[in-house]
Amino acid sequence: GPLSSILKENQMTTFSYPVNIRNHEPLGPDVVSMREGRVSGRYSITVGTAQTGTAAGVTTIPLFVAPEGSRVYECTLDITTGYDNTTTNFNIGTAAAPTRVKAATSVNTARRQNYAPTAAMISVNAIPFAADTTIQAVVSIDTSAVTVGSVIVHVQII
Secondary structure, eight states: OHHHHHHHHHSOOOOOSOEEEEEESSSSSOGGGEEEEEEOEEEEEEEEHHHHOSSSEEEEEEEEEEOTTOOEEEEEEEEEEOOOSSOEEEEEEOSSOTTSSEEEEEOSSOEEEOOOOOHHHHHHHTSOOSSOEEEEEEEEEOSSOOSOOEEEEEEEEO
16 A cells, blocks of 8 residues: 555654554444554663672663653563572662552563553553653662673553
C-alpha cells in the first residue's frame, strides 16, 4: 500500500509518541465499529558495573523519559551476568516513587525476572503521567565490592 512504499522510499521513519492506531472492524462508516489502540513503546537499557560502580552503596541511574500521557505497562529484568556479591538489588521507578515500577529485585543470579506487580503498583501505573517523567533505576550494592554484573532493564509504556 501507500505506507509501505513511503517507508521503502525513506528507509527510516520517526514517529512521535503516542502513536495511536485505528481500525474499522468490520469495515464500515458507522462510529460503533471504530476501534482505537495505542502502540506501546519498549525501552531496553543495559546497566552494568560501569554505571553502578563496584563498591557498596546506592546509585540512581536515569533510564529514559516517559512522555506525558503515557503509563507503565510492564518491566522485565534480564540479568545477563549476576552481580558477584552478597546482595545487589534494583528498584525501578521515578524520583518521587522509586519502587513505582519494580520493587527491590535481587540481581545476583543470571536469569529473567518477569513483571509481577502488586495490586498497588497496577493501580498507580494505570494513571498516565501528568508530565514527561524520568524512569530510573536505584541500584543498591549491600556489602563487599563487586567485579561483574550486567542487567538489561526492559520497561514497556503505553
